[in-house]
Amino acid sequence: MTTTRICVDPVTRIEGHLRIDCDIRDGQVVDAWSSGQMWRGIETILTGRDPRDAWLYTQRICGVCTTVHAIASVRAVEDALALEIPLNAQLIRNLIVAAHGIHDHLVHFYHLSALDWVDVVSALKADPMATERLAQGLSDWPNNNARYFAEVQSRVGKFVASGQLGIFAHGYWGHAAMRLPPEANLMAVAHYLEAMDYQRKSNQITAILGGKTPHIQNLAVGGVANAINPDEQSALNMERLAYLKTLMDELQGFVRRVYLPDVIVIAALYADWLPYGAGVMNYLSVPDFPRDTKGTDFGMPGGYIPAADLTQFHAVKHFGDPYFEQNVKESIKHSWYKGDWTRSPYDGETVPEYTDFQQDAAYSWVKSPSFADEPAQVGPLANVLAGVASGHAGTIGYLNTALERIGAITGSPVPMAALHSSLGRHLARCVRTQVLYDMMVENYQALVANIAAGDTTSFNPPTFPKGEQMGYGFHEAPRGVLSHWVVIENGKIKNYQAVVPSTWNAGPRNQNDARGPYEASLIGNPILEEERPLEVLRTVHSFDPCLACAIHLHDNARQTIVRVNAF
Template identity: 85%
Template structure:
């Protein structure tokens, strides 16, 4: 499976006196507070520790509440990953009750999830990670005409003109002349690891600014269908709260749906003509980075975009791939799949909680026990999830590999296109195994965005057809029996597989746990002291300047960390846990 692009062996070397420890705290351009510690020797990372440095409070708050209200609370786990927690929460309760939802509700949820995912992926590449690869100051040296020639060779995007690039360059020049770089301040400009030519830097900066507008259009779709964003308002256990009537002004009607289609068309142009060309061009120009950042190669993803009321037929497949071996892919086939339910565990051996256990989320508790940073003991508020006893990498790379293994035609088509475009820049073939890398995660996220756009179109057409057939139903009322019910809901969120686990007793929440993508990826060493995905992916990473560890940020940012999601605790005693000082 490794081929020509195999990364360096992921082994911890014996430390010597030349080993230097660096600490990045906080890692910026993410949601939440993440600390990364690395041991550097001979210009490479030889060991790493990932530490969640913040508290949140959701799961304990839910104890004793009505399960129908949980989705409103869980959305507040994060200010970015809002809709994904809502959808997982209602799916968990519906799974516990064995409740099916109307097809219209399923399709509306799918539309919201697809638009949210596209929005998130665009924001991640341009606003959260592109500046690890793009030197903004270098763009001032670019020739706008040369930039236009480069961009027009990549796509037919209307704004790829010399006049537009000159206008953007002028705006950036004004920032610099004024003594500040505004939103581009505090970057590692001029770092020796920055390799793009000035024209490519100017093209990327221009598209960075355009991405701010096009991600907004994706959010408009979410707001129209979900009532608002962030924190949508239309979900319900049993379906959605959208009243559907093509002729009623106060309902979801054809006028609103027609506007959604207009936004979809505009969004699709940016995804095809800007995002895909930019990611593949940058990956090709940084081909020397393709061997770095592999880490954990056990991959886990969820099937999603259900086409039926039961959640047994999915537009995007998912499942488990052990040790990067696509031939051993094990699909997840339905919302209550016991293979998933029985294999997910979380460990607190290296986390700041009381005890030392590895348990199913159904059986977990969350009792804090802070002991300061101890790399041999506890050093993070994040737990350590495992699947079948092993760490697993989650996210767009896991999702794309699972869809390829499942034979998903759209994914294979877009992946072939992306690899061909990268190869056109490098001048040599790029195998699928190159995806096991820092840049591979970016390429996979771009491929997934193309598939998400296909899902947006498919579910829109299905919804229109269903309404045209006279079906306006959007909600089935839930019934809570006496006794105990257990269930989980999963969703392939932008950062990877998200699952919520609930135990209901006599109509009230007895226990609630969320196992989120950044918990899978940012977790510390597990019960067997195996590194989590962030930690493992950093081993062998080059570091040219220990005072400016840009390369560490490149690999960590490629996962799209969200520490607000990874940590969700609550102190019932309301004691002060930590004080943050600006002095």
């Protein structure tokens, strides 16, 4: 039997530079390698700096995941100092986290991954009236009507007729694995365009509370910089709070009546894809949306699930939980860094040593994290499974509804085991978005009530004792578990490491040569056309890769690294 090597480099519709190599035999992937193609040096930049400034730098790891790094960074320093956070600050942070997460999930499904399943050109063959019947059978969304679908079809037709597909260029249109009927494709393209407006509304919430986005400006070690005064125009007042509620109400309709039905129908119409893309089934998530000042009570649970066995779920219970702290390690055995070690992030180093792509040695700038010495998948699927295992009512309710509706379309029950798949990750991300919306409402109501009760405190100033302090901060970011680890000595950063979701998922083989989640998830995937490996993209995109977070570029000598001409 002949084995063919294919290389997808770069993987597009992601943040950063990712290379995927696959060995194909008899139309299936039999081996895979995930390689990050740029070096992250933010940890090097932070050495010797004031810990209170770290969050401003770490936001620059990525232009998409800015807020999440800021949150994890201040939590790390606060953990090192055992610093308690005012309730208003927790609630404001939670609102930013929820809004950012909803924005991120909408962008990922519609604008970064839906085109792996939706054939834009096929939408030109659709009957707008038949599209209306399909869409209204799923949801009562106001734009699910023939007139709107015909307008969208006309706009797409002008792209095609001009020979310039614009934002829809370079897709694998007409690929044998694209099997949605034209009406489903037209509905999805219409919602793709609408999603641009609704992700913006979610981002407005982040900007109002954070001062700007990307790169929010309101955080501080010890709380937030938002002044709270219901009667002051320049502070967080009742007018701004009321406008936040207006944006939240507008966002609810799209999240509930468009995003959820779209994911359900695509999963149902591609039901034969539910067996593909499982890979690593050790799942890791962390709790988030703290409801108290100490980070011991959370709106969303998290923990570790070994080998997909929900009965073995072990909860992560609070900020600074030693169970999480003692089990996270990183290996550089197959990474372009100096040495061959597996260590806690507290002891991690970021010393580059490039050797070119060597599939049996070093082949990536991404390190390989492990939990309890095993690779772990992180992300919305891990988060949803933790919710199920811990009995989280919102998660269970939305998930059961989604699985029942998929089963109603396919005509057969869909077991929870179907979540261990590429499509399962999309469904879990959508379920998580529904819960994020609930969290946003809960935290908004709690903030308004707390201010109405007379509490306007938003900051607790930190103090830095002599000697050494160590701490870590975690956050369940849109792509999964994010943790920042800091060692402080006499008020300055001695060591800093960020272990990000795409490091967990995109990591190369670990210290025991076990494949990372991207690599493992590709094994067994069908490949219908080796020259157009759509199925590789489907599975990799289902993780929502952010290689800018997993790796970054920095030159201490401040030399010109690359020059780009903009046209």
